[in-house]
Amino acid sequence: xxxxxxxxxxxxAGGSGRFRDVQGRLLGGIKARRELIQAYEVMLNxxxxxxAALTGWKDPAKVAQLxxxxxxxxxxxxxxxxxxxGYQYLDVPSLESEARMYLEExxxxxxxxxxxxxxxxxxxxxxxxQRRALGGIRIASHYRRLLxxxxxxxxxxxxxxxxxxxxxKAFYTPRTxxxxxxxxxxxxxxxxxxxxxxxxxxxxxxxxxxxxI
Numbered sequence: 001x002x003x004x005x006x007x008x009x010x011x012x013a014g015g016s017g018r019f020r021d022v023q024g025r026l027l028g029g030i031k032a033r034r035e036l037i038q039a040y041e042v043m044l045n046x047x048x049x050x051x052a053a054l055t056g057w058k059d060p061a062k063v064a065q066l067x068x069x070x071x072x073x074x075x076x077x078x079x080x081x082x083x084x085x086g087y088q089y090l091d092v093p094s095l096e097s098e099a100r101m102y103l104e105e106x107x108x109x110x111x112x113x114x115x116x117x118x119x120x121x122x123x124x125x126x127x128x129x130q131r132r133a134l135g136g137i138r139i140a141s142h143y144r145r146l147l148x149x150x151x152x153x154x155x156x157x158x159x160x161x162x163x164x165x166x167x168x169k170a171f172y173t174p175r176t177x178x179x180x181x182x183x184x185x186x187x188x189x190x191x192x193x194x195x196x197x198x199x200x201x202x203x204x205x206x207x208x209x210x211x212x213i
Contacts, residue, residue, distance in 0.1 A: 003162075003205065004107075005107050005109045005163050006086070011081050014125075017075050019070050025122070026117060026121055027147065027151065028146070036135065040128055051063045067126075077123075078121050089196050090203050102206040102209060103120075104120030140171045155174065159213045161178075161181075162174065163198040165195070181198065183197040
């Protein structure tokens, strides 16, 4: 079983090495991502209005702390880079090594900038708020067109647990048997806390080493 998952807006800084030395290991390679990365860097190094539109931050000093050229930026595993509410519930540092390995090998995260990345892939710090297009490129359709075959090859014949938020389902449609989840409290559909519910399900799957639906 593999798990499709969403990113988070929050990311931590730091890491080691350089993104340019590891980017070729990303699922499907760097070529499909290069045009979007270049558009991202143009906006990040542009006017204050461009920076605010890209990041959602209005404080130029905060934007200035981001790596301006991703090739030279230090990297961390994606599962450590993301720090949003959902990833706080996942609480990777508290997991046993077997559970962490499960996440790194079986979870595919759909990044707002980099598209489909495995939880163990090394990525740099970025801030690209959820958006439909970047540099005139429609992000979801771009990755759907260029990387769907690579995702299919990675999944193989394994079943899929789809825990993505609705916005990220436009990036890719699984071709193997797929289960998605809806969460209820008594008879009411959980909305605000659905992100936490999805993450707790993922954490349980990793801890219990779940390999089938």
